[in-house]
Amino acid sequence: MVGAALLRAGWKQACSRATIYPSRHIPNALGQQRWATQISPNYKGLNRPAHAEEEKPIEKPAPVVYEGVMADTLRRVKLLSLTTCCCSVVGGPFVTFFTSPELSVIAKGGLASLVVLLSASTTGALHWFASPYVRKLTWTPGTDQMQIEVLSWMATPLQRTVNISDVRTPETQRPAVTFEANGNLYYVDKDTFPHAELLKKLLRK
Structure with missing residues (x-):
């Protein structure tokens, strides 16, 4: 009997130490959880990272490539x-x-x-x-530089970087010349050129 009494006393003491929340506190706890989710995006109750909305990558314009026929x-x-x-x-x-x-x-x-x-x-x-014949021209829209490939006197590819702002009307009587830049003459075929806006810049008067 003494042992049973000690067990009852220990059980009552353990129950008295436990914190029991009444049912009227449950709505308040849910409201605090909702408030925390609105204040902090890192709240643990949310199953998403801080920056869940990923930024869309900026699409770069496709380069314009002209190849001489x-x-x-x-x-x-x-x-x-x-x-x-x-x-x-x-x-x-x-x-x-x-x-x-x-x-x-x-x-x-x-x-x-x-x-x-x-x-x-x-x-x-x-x-x-x-020599003015352009074998290949590469230009990225929105930039001022063009990559132009011509042939050297040894029939090897010769790469040049030309700024559109340096393009001038050629002052020469030579045939097959479209524009001039940095003292060099260039020729492109107007009928097969793939970009009308760039062609207008090359044919500026």
């Missing part, structure tokens, strides 16, 4: 002209001196020089005419 053909023609010129310079004097024994040395030298001069002048004229 005759770019590959022109490169092949220049390579052929350079090959012919090299063969004329190396083989012209040899062929002239050993295939015409009846000619004098002076005549042979003049003939060899003429062959070399004709071949070199043809190659130089081709480069002079085709």
Whole structure:
């Protein structure tokens, strides 16, 4: 009996220490929870991060790419002209001196020089005419810079960076020239150019 009495006394003491909230406190607790969710977005009752609404990425405008229709053909023609010129310079004097024994040395030298001069002048004229041809042009809308690719005299790609603000009307009588920038002449095909607004800037008067 003594043990049972001690167990009852211990049970009553434990129950007296526990805090029992009456039912009238439940609405207040729910109201405090709602108030906390409105004040702080980091409230633990919310199952979302502080910045749940992700910012939409800014879409960059697609770059404008122009490619010359005759770019590959022109490169092949220049390579052929350079090959012919090299063969004329190396083989012209040899062929002239050993295939015409009846000619004098002076005549042979003049003939060899003429062959070399004709071949070199043809190659130089081709480069002079085709050097402004733009093989590729890249421009990102909203920027002032363009990347322009032309051919060097060795028929290798030559990259240049040109500002649209530096574009000028060409003051030359050369054919196949569209605009001028930083002392260099350029030609683009108006009919196949993909961006009308940029073309107007290149054709400014």
